[in-house]
Amino acid sequence: xxxxxxxxxxxxxxxxxxxxxxxxxxxxxxxxxxxxxxxxxxxxxxxxxxxxxxxxxxxxxxxxxxxxxxxxxxxxxxxxxxxxxxxxxxxxxxxxxxxxxxxxxxxxxxxxxxxxxxxxxxxxxxxxxxxxxxxxxxxxxxxxxxxxxxxxxxxxxxxxxxxxxxxxxxxxxxxxxxxxxxxxxxxxxxxxxxxxxxxxxxxxxxxxxxxxxxxxxxxxxxxxxxxxxxxxxxxxxxxxxxxxxxxxxxxxxxxxxxxxxxxxxxxxxxxxxxxxxxxxxxxxxxxxxxxxxxxxxxxxxxxxxxxxxxxxx
Amino acid sequence: xxxxxxxxxxxxxxxxxxxxxxxxxxxxxxxxxxxxxxxxxxxxxxxxxxxxxxxxxxxxxxxxxxxxxxxxxxxxxxxxxxxxxxxxxxxxxxxxxxxxxxxxxxxxxxxxxxxxxxxxxxxxxxxxxxxxxxxxxxxxxxxxxxxxxxxxxxxxxxxxxxxxxxxxxxxxxxxxxxxxxxxxxxxxxxxxxxxxxxxxxxxxxxxxxxxxxxxxxxxxxxxxxxxxxxxxxxxxxxxxxxxxxxxxxxxxxxxxxxxxxxxxxxxxxxxxxxxxxxxxxxxxxxx
Numbered sequence: 001x002x003x004x005x006x007x008x009x010x011x012x013x014x015x016x017x018x019x020x021x022x023x024x025x026x027x028x029x030x031x032x033x034x035x036x037x038x039x040x041x042x043x044x045x046x047x048x049x050x051x052x053x054x055x056x057x058x059x060x061x062x063x064x065x066x067x068x069x070x071x072x073x074x075x076x077x078x079x080x081x082x083x084x085x086x087x088x089x090x091x092x093x094x095x096x097x098x099x100x101x102x103x104x105x106x107x108x109x110x111x112x113x114x115x116x117x118x119x120x121x122x123x124x125x126x127x128x129x130x131x132x133x134x135x136x137x138x139x140x141x142x143x144x145x146x147x148x149x150x151x152x153x154x155x156x157x158x159x160x161x162x163x164x165x166x167x168x169x170x171x172x173x174x175x176x177x178x179x180x181x182x183x184x185x186x187x188x189x190x191x192x193x194x195x196x197x198x199x200x201x202x203x204x205x206x207x208x209x210x211x212x213x214x215x216x217x218x219x220x221x222x223x224x225x226x227x228x229x230x231x232x233x234x235x236x237x238x239x240x241x242x243x244x245x246x247x248x249x250x251x252x253x254x255x256x257x258x259x260x261x262x263x264x265x266x267x268x269x270x271x272x273x274x275x276x277x278x279x280x281x282x283x284x285x286x287x288x289x290x291x292x293x294x295x296x297x298x299x300x301x302x303x304x305x306x307x308x309x310x311x312x313x
Numbered sequence: 314x315x316x317x318x319x320x321x322x323x324x325x326x327x328x329x330x331x332x333x334x335x336x337x338x339x340x341x342x343x344x345x346x347x348x349x350x351x352x353x354x355x356x357x358x359x360x361x362x363x364x365x366x367x368x369x370x371x372x373x374x375x376x377x378x379x380x381x382x383x384x385x386x387x388x389x390x391x392x393x394x395x396x397x398x399x400x401x402x403x404x405x406x407x408x409x410x411x412x413x414x415x416x417x418x419x420x421x422x423x424x425x426x427x428x429x430x431x432x433x434x435x436x437x438x439x440x441x442x443x444x445x446x447x448x449x450x451x452x453x454x455x456x457x458x459x460x461x462x463x464x465x466x467x468x469x470x471x472x473x474x475x476x477x478x479x480x481x482x483x484x485x486x487x488x489x490x491x492x493x494x495x496x497x498x499x500x501x502x503x504x505x506x507x508x509x510x511x512x513x514x515x516x517x518x519x520x521x522x523x524x525x526x527x528x529x530x531x532x533x534x535x536x537x538x539x540x541x542x543x544x545x546x547x548x549x550x551x552x553x554x555x556x557x558x559x560x561x562x563x564x565x566x567x568x569x570x571x572x573x574x575x576x577x578x579x580x581x582x583x584x585x586x587x588x589x590x591x592x593x594x595x596x597x598x599x600x
Binding site for chain 1: 373419420421427428429431432435438439440441442443444445446447449450468469472473475476480
């Protein structure tokens, strides 16, 4: 069975064009990366509703706020580093504080941006965006999910952070996939399981592969996709914890403050359970090919399998 | 400008000054110096220049005013109340828990506040987005924005200045409240931003230098801005002002940037303004 690979950023660009045809209120902004973030597709079809801010992300975010205050639905894009950490305070004070219709779609997140190294690898964005009031956070696991999530984001009120990636990733869903804000998508379910894996974004396909390896060893596994990181589906987190001996989170992000942090908060408050957080272990990234980096940070399906196996055998 | 009209504006701005000082005294904290330096500009804008409807604050065709130097909130609150957005009674609630008159302007709480500001440098950029939206929608709305001279030390101001000129937002009018002082002292001692006008010129703006307390000069500058429509160039009006203007012991004193007047200070100031009766009205009004 050959894998179908699609870059979520490509789907993002195409979906913006689709939405733009119907919603004349849609405005797209970029900061000199439109070929990479794929907003160039929108720029080509709707030059009057696309604005390039040059290398000035803080200004792009505040302009986005002004456009939204004037009734526009705004998508502002850059690499995850420059769409979150750089203009963080502008997003907080001008966008989130006023609950504005600005959707920040960030590509090149995580370590899989690869060779550019640590200055471009964002493993903190989910953590810092999660702590911001009013901000919703959606992380699609594949191209199908990206299209559905971008369309939902355009329709739902308030600010949204959408985390996309640079490399092509495996398509795991079909058109029947349904994205519901605040709900987890349980891909593989069981009434009782040895392991309940909650994964997000690029790590959903890897978690599914690790689950298959665990099943081959005779273990039963639940796998859920936490695409709606905020609001988080607390109910399903608890249900998974109640039905599993071990809860595991897997993310291409620091284990601090992102999915692992969010799930830890729910478990500690609602149903204390044993938790294994798999992700980047509180270190900065470095240069390398995406596949070499996945190995380096222990994020391959085999690594995920081994880490879980060690805990449950 | 006719003398009677000028007199009227001067009377209004005097009353607004009194209100600013009474609000701040009541609140026990806040920023008098920079509120008094920009109040004449706000008075002219809201009484003579801008198109808006307090009964319909979200009227899409309205002009916008964004107070980028959000710490001058008392000046904005005083003028918004004067032109009918809300009762002057509300001014007594400044900075108190539950009040729509937050320490810095909050658009979610108070009609007439076009954008939440206070974090310096952001208001001009947000206002740029509003001017861009007006152009896209072919609305006649003008966008007016006021920044402080200390505020323009923020790099974001120059990112915004670049973009506002780049997008040819000739519907954008910026006032620089050039009172020369910031919290730590003189602007040119703390971090020299001069020459201000030349900087905006080099970014492709039309620039005027005026006395920010002279209604004739404010009027002429705004007439120039109007005549400038279609030029593709935004307008920057560098307004020389006096921090703490019209209160002798506050004028040109950096220490009055962020300290509220005591009751004694207030009475002295109202006396100087010839507005002692304002205090009686203020006290007489029911809470």
